[in-house]
Amino acid sequence: MAQGLETMRFIPDALPDLNLSEIDTKISLNAGGHAVRVFPIAVEADSEAAAVKMGADHSLFLVKNRDYLVAVLDGKAHRITEIDDYKEVADGLELAKAIRMGADVGVITAGAADKVKQVEEQLRVAMFLTNSKDIDALRKAPMVTL
Amino acid sequence: MSDTRSRKLEHVKVVLGKDVQFKTKTPMFSDVELIPRKAKVKKADTAAKFLGKKISAPIFVSGMTGGHEKLAKINMDIGEACSELGLPMGVGSQRAMIEKPELGFTFDVKKEHKDLILLANIGASHTTKYSLDRIEKMLDDVQANALCIHTNPGQEAAQEGGDIEFRGVPRAIADIAANLSRKVIVKEVGNGISKEVAQRLSKTKVCGIDTGGSGGTNWIAIELYRASGPRSVDIFREWGMPTAQSLVEVRSAFKGMVTATGGIRTAKDIAKAVALGADACGLAYPVLQAQNREGAKGVERYLRHLTADLEEEMLRLNCASIDELRTVGYSINGQLRNILSQRVDKKLLSRDG
Numbered sequence: 001m002a003q004g005l006e007t008m009r010f011i012p013d014a015l016p017d018l019n020l021s022e023i024d025t026k027i028s029l030n031a032g033g034h035a036v037r038v039f040p041i042a043v044e045a046d047s048e049a050a051a052v053k054m055g056a057d058h059s060l061f062l063v064k065n066r067d068y069l070v071a072v073l074d075g076k077a078h079r080i081t082e083i084d085d086y087k088e089v090a091d092g093l094e095l096a097k098a099i100r101m102g103a104d105v106g107v108i109t110a111g112a113a114d115k116v117k118q119v120e121e122q123l124r125v126a127m128f129l130t131n132s133k134d135i136d137a138l139r140k141a142p143m144v145t146l
Numbered sequence: 147m148s149d150t151r152s153r154k155l156e157h158v159k160v161v162l163g164k165d166v167q168f169k170t171k172t173p174m175f176s177d178v179e180l181i182p183r184k185a186k187v188k189k190a191d192t193a194a195k196f197l198g199k200k201i202s203a204p205i206f207v208s209g210m211t212g213g214h215e216k217l218a219k220i221n222m223d224i225g226e227a228c229s230e231l232g233l234p235m236g237v238g239s240q241r242a243m244i245e246k247p248e249l250g251f252t253f254d255v256k257k258e259h260k261d262l263i264l265l266a267n268i269g270a271s272h273t274t275k276y277s278l279d280r281i282e283k284m285l286d287d288v289q290a291n292a293l294c295i296h297t298n299p300g301q302e303a304a305q306e307g308g309d310i311e312f313r314g315v316p317r318a319i320a321d322i323a324a325n326l327s328r329k330v331i332v333k334e335v336g337n338g339i340s341k342e343v344a345q346r347l348s349k350t351k352v353c354g355i356d357t358g359g360s361g362g363t364n365w366i367a368i369e370l371y372r373a374s375g376p377r378s379v380d381i382f383r384e385w386g387m388p389t390a391q392s393l394v395e396v397r398s399a400f401k402g403m404v405t406a407t408g409g410i411r412t413a414k415d416i417a418k419a420v421a422l423g424a425d426a427c428g429l430a431y432p433v434l435q436a437q438n439r440e441g442a443k444g445v446e447r448y449l450r451h452l453t454a455d456l457e458e459e460m461l462r463l464n465c466a467s468i469d470e471l472r473t474v475g476y477s478i479n480g481q482l483r484n485i486l487s488q489r490v491d492k493k494l495l496s497r498d499g
Binding site for chain 1: 270297299300302303310311312313314315316317319332334337338339340342343346347358378379381382385386387481484485488489
């Protein structure tokens with residue numbers, strides 16, 4: 001698990017005023033002058049070209065070695081501005097913790113592109129169980145350090 | 147509706163037959179130490195009060211089941227034992243009898259035991275679906291003394307096809323509590339109630355909160371077991387807040403009745419819970435096991451032993467009454483202390499006797 005996250009535990013909220021399937025898990029980013037709404041999950045890619053190739057299913061990519069993020073729009077990779085921090089995560093609950101601890105996005109490893117849907121589902125459940133209607137609310141969800 | 151009926155039967159089979167207790171979470175009462183009072187006592191009286199009525203001990207059987215003809219005996223056996231011992235009991239979700247009144251007999255424990263304190267039960271996600279009149283009739287039909295609304299977002303999220311629509315539920319609960327002719331208790335089913343939720347409930351007419359904390363039967367695990375294959379929600383298996391943590395948080399934020407349920411197994415657990423502020427403790431799984439082994443007599447024997455053990459524990463602590471147990475000194479230590487020091491006033495972490 002990403003460093004420190006294993007010691008963090010969300011406080012459950014037993015009375016969410018939410019529908020699980022309608023929780024807003026997206027964030028707004030500026031990608032090369034374009035405003036985009038994406039899941040806060042970036043998949044590793046070897047290059048911008050590789051990101052574009054994967055881009056049919058996934059919007060956000062971490063281009064390795066140079067370590068910058070791109071959003072794939074209309075078959076092109078656009079560099080992201082405004083990302084302050086990202087963390088490698090294994091699943092959606094880790095992603096939720098990383099976001100709560102200040103990360104803008106979570107990164108999942110290359111070759112795990114089909115995991116994005118699973119991670120998003122898990123993030124959604126974590127938000128439901130903490131009564132977080134959107135990512136801004138998740139950033140303030142009660143938590144303890146073990 | 148046949149889905150609900152068969153699901154209820156399957157739930158009991160899974161609870162009794164499969165490994166669906168929490169694996170890594172405990173109720174954390176082991177981090178609580180009680181400090182015996184100085185003056186020796188020779189007798190201890192376990193009598194307590196529940197919804198204004200006298201009960202023989204601060205113990206009740208938490209609502210578990212109903213809604214299938216094969217499950218009626220469980221409720222009837224528990225009712226017989228609780229009536230004999232002067233202890234309250236709950237029934238499982240009565241959604242089944244709202245939709246199919248002919249299944250009402252599976253919950254109708256008071257037909258034979260009129261003096262029993264009976265807690266009716268409906269799911270939180272159903273409070274937006276049924277009118278107040280329908281819920282009122284549901285209580286009338288089983289002569290219930292109060293209504294428990296069980297909230298279980300974790301279980302619903304884990305259940306294939308679960309009811310994940312909780313929009314409007316907090317408002318519906320508040321409306322029911324304000325308008326129902328009987329008292330309303332909100333309970334969790336194993337993931338715990340936090341101080342934030344207790345604070346919100348404080349602003350309503352809800353009269354009681356049951357912690358429903360982690361450490362006992364794990365309803366997320368039950369739904370994961372029932373699922374047709376591995377699922378993304380498997381990682382939430384151990385989600386939840388331990389019962390002792392939930393109890394201290396709820397007590398710090400809510401002035402009404404507070405009961406502790408979730409992995410309560412021994413008289414020491416009960417004594418600690420009462421000392422930390424619980425008005426009573428609910429048990430489910432061990433009672434279900436006792437009923438499965440030996441019916442009503444098994445339940446009665448189990449609860450009688452538990453009450454006797456509680457009396458012994460009170461003597462050890464030099465508490466002659468439950469009122470004295472409520473004020474006995476305690477110390478919260480270890481990981482529970484660490485967690486609670488981030489959540490509540492540090493004054494609540496210990497008490498001089």
